[in-house]
Amino acid sequence: MTEKERNETPVLETRGLGISFGGLQAVSDFxxxxxxxxxxxxxxxxxxxxxxxxxMLTGVxxxxxxxxxxxxxxxxxxxxxxxxSAGVARTFQNIRLFKDMSVIDNVxxxxxxxxxxxxxxxxxxxxxxxxxxxAVEDRAHELLKIVNLDDKASWKASNLPYxxxxxxxxxxxxxxxxxxxxxxxxxxxxxxxxxxxxxxCINTIREKFGIAILLIEHDMSLVMKVCERIKxxxxxxxxAYGLPEEIANDKRVIAAYLGT
Amino acid sequence: MTTFIQTLIVGLRxxxxxxxxxxxxxxxxxxxxxxxFAHGDFIMVGGYAIIFSVPAVKAMGLPIWxxxxxxxxxxxLVGMGTELVAYRPVRKNGTAMSALITAIAMSLFLxxxxxxxxxxxxxxxxxxxxxxxxGIKIGKVTLDSSTILTIIIxxxxxxxxYFFIQKTKIGRAMxxxxxxxEAATLMGINVNRTILITFGIGSGLAAVASLMYISAxxxxxxxxxxxxGLKAFVAAVLGGIGIIPxxxxxxxxxxxxxxxxxxxxxxxxxxxxxxxILIVVLLIKPAGLLGKNVGEKV
Numbered sequence: 051m052t053e054k055e056r057n058e059t060p061v062l063e064t065r066g067l068g069i070s071f072g073g074l075q076a077v078s079d080f081x082x083x084x085x086x087x088x089x090x091x092x093x094x095x096x097x098x099x100x101x102x103x104x105x106m107l108t109g110v111x112x113x114x115x116x117x118x119x120x121x122x123x124x125x126x127x128x129x130x131x132x133x134x135s136a137g138v139a140r141t142f143q144n145i146r147l148f149k150d151m152s153v154i155d156n157v158x159x160x161x162x163x164x165x166x167x168x169x170x171x172x173x174x175x176x177x178x179x180x181x182x183x184x185a186v187e188d189r190a191h192e193l194l195k196i197v198n199l200d201d202k203a204s205w206k207a208s209n210l211p212y213x214x215x216x217x218x219x220x221x222x223x224x225x226x227x228x229x230x231x232x233x234x235x236x237x238x239x240x241x242x243x244x245x246x247x248x249x250x251c252i253n254t255i256r257e258k259f260g261i262a263i264l265l266i267e268h269d270m271s272l273v274m275k276v277c278e279r280i281k282x283x284x285x286x287x288x289x290a291y292g293l294p295e296e297i298a299n300d301k302r303v304i305a306a307y308l309g310t
Numbered sequence: 311m312t313t314f315i316q317t318l319i320v321g322l323r324x325x326x327x328x329x330x331x332x333x334x335x336x337x338x339x340x341x342x343x344x345x346x347f348a349h350g351d352f353i354m355v356g357g358y359a360i361i362f363s364v365p366a367v368k369a370m371g372l373p374i375w376x377x378x379x380x381x382x383x384x385x386x387l388v389g390m391g392t393e394l395v396a397y398r399p400v401r402k403n404g405t406a407m408s409a410l411i412t413a414i415a416m417s418l419f420l421x422x423x424x425x426x427x428x429x430x431x432x433x434x435x436x437x438x439x440x441x442x443x444x445g446i447k448i449g450k451v452t453l454d455s456s457t458i459l460t461i462i463i464x465x466x467x468x469x470x471x472y473f474f475i476q477k478t479k480i481g482r483a484m485x486x487x488x489x490x491x492e493a494a495t496l497m498g499i500n501v502n503r504t505i506l507i508t509f510g511i512g513s514g515l516a517a518v519a520s521l522m523y524i525s526a527x528x529x530x531x532x533x534x535x536x537x538x539g540l541k542a543f544v545a546a547v548l549g550g551i552g553i554i555p556x557x558x559x560x561x562x563x564x565x566x567x568x569x570x571x572x573x574x575x576x577x578x579x580x581x582x583x584x585x586x587i588l589i590v591v592l593l594i595k596p597a598g599l600l601g602k603n604v605g606e607k608v
Contacts, residue, residue: 108496134498146493148486158479159486163498165479169507172478173470183477226498 059122060085061262062138062230067106067116068286076102077286080116082264084230089256089263091277091294093270095306099286100266101143104232107264108140109133120229135163137229141219141236143266149208153199153218156207157190160225190225196258197221197251213244217251224255230262231255237269245272252276274298282306312450317573318566323457323526325565326464330519331542332549332557333471334512340488340552341508342401344409348392348416350539352385352513355420356520357530358430359384361437375440375459375525381517389513390506392416398502424532434531437524456525467518468558471511475554484508488552541568541581544588550598559599563587 060083068078077099084090092100105111107118109130118125120136128136139160148156165186171179194200197217202210210218216236223231236252237245249272256263267273273280273294280297282290284306290297297303331353338346359381367377400412424430445454475481483504486494495501523538524530545564549556564584571583591599 110492110496130492130495131498131500134496140496142493146490148489148493150489151482151485155482155485159482159494159499160497162479162483167479169480172474172480179478182479186479222497 056085058085060119061121062107062264063119063122064107065117065119067103067113067118069102069106069111069114075286077106077283078115080106080283080286080288082281084262084264086229086262087256087260089252089265089276089278091273091280092264092266092283093268093273093280093297094283098283098306100283101234102286103283104140104234104266107133107232108138131163134226134228137227138232139223139226139228139230140232141216141223141234143234143238145212145215145219147207147215147218147222149206151207152203153205153207153210154187154190154194154203156218156222157193157225158186160222161186161189161227164227193221193224196224196254198247213240213247216240216244217248220251220255224259228261230264233263233265233267235266235268237267237272245269248272249276313573315451317569319451319453319457319461320573321566321569322562323460323522323565324568325562326461326468327519327522327526327538327561328542328545328564329464329558329561330467330515330522331538332545332561333468333554334515335543335546336549336551336554336557337484337508337512339546340554341484341505342397343406343552344397344401345413345543346392346397346512347410347413347539348420349512349516350535350542351417351420352389352516353520353523353535353538354424354530354532355388356381356385356517357437357524357534358424358435359517360440360520360524361435361530362429364438374438375521377440378517378521381520382514385513385517385520386510388420389509389516393506393509398505421532421536430532432532434529437528437530439528440521440525460522460525463518463522467515471515472554474511480504480507537581541584544584548588548591548598550601553598553600556598556600563599 062084064080064082067080069076080103082090092103094100102111106113109125109128109132120138125133125136148159151159165182167179167182191200191203194203197220199214199218199221207215207218220233220236237248240248265273265277277294279292280294281288282297282303289302289306290300331349334349334352335346338344338349360377363377363380364374367374396412396416397409400409425432441456441459443454445452475484483494483499486497486499487501487504491501541564542561545560546557548563549558549560567583567587568580571580595601
């Protein structure tokens with residue numbers, strides 16, 4: 051393990067995380083520490099359990115073993131929306147935007163938990179309501195600018211081209227004001243130009259927010275280019291963890307991808 | 311001409327009432343795909359709540375229609391209670407069919423519970439006049455105040471609701487939950503709480519509809535909500551169930567059809583025509599007037 055030990059609490063940490071469905075152990079002994087500002091890649095062949103890991107990190111699946119810690123606090127038994135409140139945000143492998151809503155409403159929806167006015171303010175349109183709605187409007191525009199979608203704010207989400215929908219998913223995830231962002235194959239189905247745009251978008255996000263990112267990706271050139279460290283899993287087991295160049299030359303990784 | 315205008319206005323009045331009830335059906339359907347058959351009975355609950363609040367309102371020297379506010383609270387609580395006690399547990403563990411049966415059971419339960427309560431009982435209760443009986447005359451058309459107020463309240467509530475759903479965080483959350491519950495929860499939206507609020511608002515609207523009903527037919531009985539609920543359900547389906555503007559349009563259309571059948575064809579055929587219109591519209595546009603004919607998404 052080449053992991054450098056830091057004197058701070060990791061943003062996200064898992065210890066012995068595992069889950070079994072019926073008798074099938076989908077993921078076991080998944081340990082990771084992600085510090086503020088880091089970008090870690092999670093790779094592995096199809097069906098290795100990457101998305102299952104994401105589902106455990108967001109509370110969609112309840113792990114059967116181990117614990118997820120965010121800023122040192124255990125998130126056991128919390129509901130998915132409580133994971134989001136704690137600071138975990140994600141995008142989806144298959145785009146899951148709110149298709150019939152406008153682009154900006156998609157982002158605003160993700161800000162819901164940070165808007166403080168109540169049912170009374172909303173019904174009688176108090177000053178608090180207008181101020182909060184104006185603030186969320188500004189914030190949503192700000193986030194759309196990062197992914198270059200600000201000019202399409204009033205479009206219906208389903209009318210956006212594919213690559214733009216993926217970027218909107220990222221902007222929406224940013225709306226939750228997270229500490230760690232989980233990106234599930236953000237470059238899937240993108241052409242090289244779109245992938246390059248995505249790359250610069252990810253870099254902007256890192257500079258601007260200084261958050262931690264965990265990235266699942268099949269596009270190896272992208273992973274090698276942006277990730278500081280890479281974790282490889284196969285059949286739910288960690289088979290390698292290290293710097294990109296170490297991973298590229300790791301015998302077990304090559305075996306897992308190409309077959310022995 | 312006078313008859314035409316008079317009929318039109320009566321139709322709008324009936325339509326506003328149906329629209330408010332239809333909104334309750336459609337909001338709940340839109341968010342959890344459940345036909346809440348107990349919704350008609352919330353109108354009955356609202357009716358009794360108004361009747362029992364009237365003495366207190368009178369004692370305080372307020373206008374009688376103020377009794378609608380306690381009724382809104384009672385209805386919202388009954389609606390949310392129904393969701394918490396009956397629908398949520400079934401939704402967690404059962405199928406769509408068991409949820410539907412639960413809704414029918416809730417409807418019968420509320421009707422029979424009302425009969426069993428000594429203060430309500432099986433005999434109809436006569437309500438006092440809600441709105442002042444004064445009216446205005448434009449040409450040969452007479453408009454009494456309850457007609458005008460019903461239409462105004464109906465429009466105001468519908469506009470308010472539309473604004474609420476489009477422009478507030480709770481409305482946005484409702485739209486998200488209706489589209490994709492899992493994605494909504496992963497964007498930090500508390501899905502169960504959003505559904506509960508939807509029940510509260512939908513049932514509160516039923517209380518406003520009760521006020522409109524009592525101002526037109528000042529008699530409250532335990533099965534009051536059955537036919538009214540059924541027609542409002544027809545209105546919701548006609549407009550496209552799950553679609554908020556659809557419920558408003560459907561309600562107005564049903565009200566107009568009923569009123570025009572009564573004055574021009576036969577008053578005993580009015581209900582038959584309401585259902586006939588439903589069948590015809592669904593043959594031509596199966597997803598309803600404003601519905602898109604693709605899958606079940608709204």
